[in-house]
Amino acid sequence: MSATQEAPGAGTAAGTEPARRKLVEVHDLKLYFPIYGGLLRRQVGNVKAVDGVSFDIYEGETLGIVGESGCGKSTCGRAVLRLYELTEGSVVIEGEDIAKLAPEKLRRKRPSMQMVFQDPQASLNPRMTVAGIIGEPLDEHTDWNRARKLERIYELMDAVGLNRDFANRYPHAFSGGQRQRIGIARALALNPRFIVCDEPIAALDVSIQAQVVNLLEELQDQFGLTYMFISHDLSMVKHIADRVAVMYLGKIIELAPVDALYAQPLHPYTEALMSAVPEPDPSMENRKDRIVLKGDVPSPSNPPKGCNFCTRCPKVMDICREIEPEYREYAPGHFAACHLLDNNTKAGPTGAARHEHNQTSIQQGEDA
Amino acid sequence: MPDGAMPVLDVKDLKTVFRTRGGDIHAVNSVSFHLRPGELLGVVGESGSGKSVTMMSLLGLLPSPPAEVREGQVMLGGRDLLRIGAEEMRAVRGREVGFVFQDPMTSLNPVFTVGFQLMEPLRKHMGMNRAAARDRAVELLELVGIPDARRRLKDFPHQFSGGMRQRVMIAIALACDPKVLIADEPTTALDVTIQAQILELVKELRQKLGMAIIWITHDLGVIAGIADRVMVMYGGQVVEQGPVRELFANPAHPYTRALLKTVPKLHGTRDQKLRVIEGQPPILAAHPAACPFRARCAHAFERCARENPARRPIGAGHDVACHWDHREAAQ
Numbered sequence: 001m002s003a004t005q006e007a008p009g010a011g012t013a014a015g016t017e018p019a020r021r022k023l024v025e026v027h028d029l030k031l032y033f034p035i036y037g038g039l040l041r042r043q044v045g046n047v048k049a050v051d052g053v054s055f056d057i058y059e060g061e062t063l064g065i066v067g068e069s070g071c072g073k074s075t076c077g078r079a080v081l082r083l084y085e086l087t088e089g090s091v092v093i094e095g096e097d098i099a100k101l102a103p104e105k106l107r108r109k110r111p112s113m114q115m116v117f118q119d120p121q122a123s124l125n126p127r128m129t130v131a132g133i134i135g136e137p138l139d140e141h142t143d144w145n146r147a148r149k150l151e152r153i154y155e156l157m158d159a160v161g162l163n164r165d166f167a168n169r170y171p172h173a174f175s176g177g178q179r180q181r182i183g184i185a186r187a188l189a190l191n192p193r194f195i196v197c198d199e200p201i202a203a204l205d206v207s208i209q210a211q212v213v214n215l216l217e218e219l220q221d222q223f224g225l226t227y228m229f230i231s232h233d234l235s236m237v238k239h240i241a242d243r244v245a246v247m248y249l250g251k252i253i254e255l256a257p258v259d260a261l262y263a264q265p266l267h268p269y270t271e272a273l274m275s276a277v278p279e280p281d282p283s284m285e286n287r288k289d290r291i292v293l294k295g296d297v298p299s300p301s302n303p304p305k306g307c308n309f310c311t312r313c314p315k316v317m318d319i320c321r322e323i324e325p326e327y328r329e330y331a332p333g334h335f336a337a338c339h340l341l342d343n344n345t346k347a348g349p350t351g352a353a354r355h356e357h358n359q360t361s362i363q364q365g366e367d368a
Numbered sequence: 369m370p371d372g373a374m375p376v377l378d379v380k381d382l383k384t385v386f387r388t389r390g391g392d393i394h395a396v397n398s399v400s401f402h403l404r405p406g407e408l409l410g411v412v413g414e415s416g417s418g419k420s421v422t423m424m425s426l427l428g429l430l431p432s433p434p435a436e437v438r439e440g441q442v443m444l445g446g447r448d449l450l451r452i453g454a455e456e457m458r459a460v461r462g463r464e465v466g467f468v469f470q471d472p473m474t475s476l477n478p479v480f481t482v483g484f485q486l487m488e489p490l491r492k493h494m495g496m497n498r499a500a501a502r503d504r505a506v507e508l509l510e511l512v513g514i515p516d517a518r519r520r521l522k523d524f525p526h527q528f529s530g531g532m533r534q535r536v537m538i539a540i541a542l543a544c545d546p547k548v549l550i551a552d553e554p555t556t557a558l559d560v561t562i563q564a565q566i567l568e569l570v571k572e573l574r575q576k577l578g579m580a581i582i583w584i585t586h587d588l589g590v591i592a593g594i595a596d597r598v599m600v601m602y603g604g605q606v607v608e609q610g611p612v613r614e615l616f617a618n619p620a621h622p623y624t625r626a627l628l629k630t631v632p633k634l635h636g637t638r639d640q641k642l643r644v645i646e647g648q649p650p651i652l653a654a655h656p657a658a659c660p661f662r663a664r665c666a667h668a669f670e671r672c673a674r675e676n677p678a679r680r681p682i683g684a685g686h687d688v689a690c691h692w693d694h695r696e697a698a699q
Contacts, residue, residue: 068559175648205414205649206586210630210642217641232559239632239642262634276564277634278589282612284635292568293561296529 023194023226024057024080029089031072031079035301047301049075051250052089054327057194062220062227064241064258066234066273070297072250074118077196077230081113082106093194111141111190118199120179124171130157130182131167137189156185159222160215177208181215188219196228201236213240234277238262243333246270249308250300252327256334266336269309307339315340375402375443376547376580377426382440384418384425387433394652395421397604399440400679403548408574408581410595410612412588412627416649418604419584423550427465428457444548463493466541466579470553472533476525482509482536483521489543508539511576513569531562535569542577550582555590567594588631592616597685600624603650603660606679610686620688622665659691667692 032046050072057063065073078084080091086099093113101109117123124133131153138149154164160181171179180200187195197216201209213236219225231237237244238258245255246267254267265271275291293312298304304311310320319339327337384396396418403409413419424430425437426449442449449460461467469475477485486508487501496504502521509517512535525533534554541549551570555563571594574581585591591598591612598615600608600623608621619625629643647664659665662672671691679689 068561177648206588207414207627207630207645207649210644211646214642214644234560235632235634238634239638258638273561274634276560278563278567278587278593279634280588280592280616280628280631281633282592282616284592290564290568292564294565296531296562 020058020061022056023059023094024228025090025092026056026080027054027090027092029053029076029079029091030087031075031084032087045301048250048303049300050079051300051303053245053247053250053252055245055252055255057226057228059193059226060220060224061242062229062240064237064244065228065230065247066232066237066244067247068232068273068297070249070300071247072300073230073232073247074198076247077115077198077228080228081115081196083115111137112192113194114187114190114192114196116180116183116187116195116197116200119203120176120183121171121203123183124179126171129168129170130162130174133171133182134185134189137186141190152189156188159188159219160185175208176204177211180204180212184212184215184219188223191223192225194226194228196230198230199232200229201233202231209236216240234274246273249297249303251308251337252335253309253338254334254336256331256336260331260334266330266334266341267309267338268313268315268340272314307337373404376405376445377403377582378441378443379422379426380441380443382422382425382442383438384421384430385436385438387436391653394656395435395604396425397652397656399601399604399606401599401606401609403580403582405547405580406574406578408583408594408596410591410598411582411584411601412586412591412598413601414586414649416652417601418652419601420552421604422601423467423552423582423584426550427461427467428454429461429467459493462489462546463544464546464548466544466546466549468534468537468541468549468551468554471557472530472537473525473557475537476533478525481522481524482528483523486521486536486540486543489540493544504543505539508543509536511542511573512536512539514539529562530558531565534558534562534566538566538569538573542573542579545577546579548580548582550584552584553586554583556585556587563590570594588628600627604652604656605660605676605689607661607690608686608688609679610683614683614686618683618686620682620686620694621661621690622667622692622694623661625694626666659689665692667697 029050030052031050032048034043035045035047036042037044053076055063065076067073075084079086082091082098090097090099096109098106098109134153134156135149138144138152153167157164157167162178162181162185171182174182201212204212217240220227229237229240241258243255243257244261245252246269248269254261254265254270261270265274272291272293291314295312298311306322307320307325310316313320317339325337325339327335329335330341379402380400382396382399386393386395399422411419421430426442437450440450444460445464449457483505486505490496490501490504505521506517509520514520514532514535528536555566558566567590583595595612598610598612599606600621602623608615608619608624619628626645630645632642645664650660650663656676658674659672659677662668665672677689677691679687681687
């Protein structure tokens with residue numbers, strides 16, 4: 001892992017250029033799913049899927065959200081578009097808090113914010129033609145006549161690289177990559193400014209993933225789109241994002257410009273996550289001091305006391321089990337929440353503990 | 369691994385066809401490979417490349433119809449698996465060849481305890497009594513790193529997490545001490561941190577038990593980390609095969625070369641644009657008289673449409689099925 005410190009924030013979209021406008025401002029977003037139980041089906045607890053996250057997304061940038069399954073990244077993406085009712089917090093998009101918008105006002109706001117879903121098989125209606133699917137947002141939000149709608153549908157199909165002749169076919173006739181293009185065309189139909197991409201490439205083959213990611217980047221340049229790109233693929237997020245937020249158990253534990261985050265992760269979880277990604281290079285594999293985390297992610301209905309990561313953290317200290325670390329800015333634009341950083345702000349967690357940890361990594365522990 | 373060692377598994381010219389109303393689909397096309405004792409062979413390819421169907425053909429796991437293993441020879445322990453009866457095949461599965469499937473939730477039976485499922489092969493194949501099988505089951509769970517093993521035998525699959533379930537699957541596959549372990553995308557459904565745990569476990573088990581492993585995946589990173597030798601499949605065929613370092617350093621087939629370039633790296637600088645392999649994977653309906661990759665290949669020429677290239681050696685243990693010569697082109 002390279003230790004060269006990039007000037008954090010430099011060269012990337014956010015942070016340094018004051019002219020950049022915040023398009024999305026999320027403040028203390030909480031989304032709890034109630035658990036019902038007992039004889040009277042009373043609420044007995046909450047799954048804290050998203051537990052107080054705050055971040056901004058600047059106009060024209062791509063914010064990557066990474067984390068393991070169950071960390072709340074998809075729920076967070078859906079909550080930002082108010083596909084779920086928020087438990088607490090605010091989401092301000094272009095000056096309007098969508099968490100408090102009345103239904104009709106929200107409906108009129110929807111064209112500016114769209115979503116691309118993970119599984120193109122499940123998110124396209126199998127009984128609608130491609131033209132019907134791409135045109136549905138137009139039916140809902142415009143009063144255009146048929147000819148004008150069809151013209152727009154063709155325009156969109158061209159934009160995402162689908163052959164116009166296939167407009168009357170059904171989704172089953174397309175491959176996975178092509179289906180994802182249909183989903184992207186639908187999201188673009190109403191000229192949105194902000195798109196949440198929820199694992200748009202996870203269901204695709206490697207050779208097709210690159211095609212779709214390139215398409216998303218081209219469309220971003222062409223239409224000035226702002227993306228929230230949710231993925232568990234750290235390499236792909238590194239490629240597409242300007243800034244990256246790392247989530248663990250419903251919280252953002254680190255957020256930084258992409259180069260700074262990958263060159264010098266501050267949080268031990270980010271470090272472990274990156275070291276767990278297998279590199280397609282056999283000569284690197286044996287040299288790498290791999291950090292293998294023990295155990296599994298705890299249940300979000302019963303998160304541990306103190307720091308959420310304390311049950312698996314290789315560098316856990318006593319304080320971590322008692323007090324939740326504060327989420328603070330440690331370098332310009334580089335935020336993290338970890339007690340280690342308070343002791344030694346400059347260096348962050350270093351590789352000192354890695355070797356001994358590596359030796360004992362295999363034995364799986366059932367941590368309390 | 370000594371090159372001269374007798375292969376524990378030797379597959380020659382395997383052809384599997386799916387008969388459909390729209391005609392035959394040639395899913396596996398003259399696939400030949402061997403597996404040496406103690407070796408880990410990585411099989412890479414995208415969905416539909418025939419990697420899973422190949423492995424399932426070996427053990428007669430495909431439903432017939434529609435599947436039909438047309439030709440070939442699968443030598444294991446001195447006999448041809450394609451020419452033995454159902455009863456004998458049942459003794460091979462589980463006893464001599466262990467299989468780990470992709471999704472541990474759907475391949476474990478949700479209504480039986482993990483202990484029951486672990487003891488089943490031991491009692492059936494090894495003829496153990498209940499007590500002996502239980503002791504061995506505890507031993508196996510401990511081997512794959514599940515704490516408090518004796519108590520957990522009574523648990524059902526849903527009481528285990530994803531990574532733990534995959535450990536249970538590996539324990540079941542290892543139960544009868546097989547000579548060959550086939551793992552079909554065993555870490556694809558898991559998170560990276562859990563995948564790292566399973567990869568470490570497999571490395572450790574190989575040292576302890578020394579069985580030969582076939583590891584199917586689409587993740588080049590995983591292959592780079594654990595394989596001794598790699599076989600790249602495309603369109604139902606083996607397009608390239610070689611020792612892992614050699615293949616990653618000197619990929620010869622245009623598909624392998626392109627595949628290695630499309631994967632973004634975690635370390636190093638970012639490219640402006642990702643390299644892509646244009647087009648879609650082939651539909652294997654037509655009889656394979658031409659190279660399956662030619663429509664997406666940057667180097668395709670007239671001969672590629674006329675003749676399906678045979679595998680030719682290009683280095684020590686390294687062969688490729690391609691008419692185009694990358695070394696000639698480099699000069």
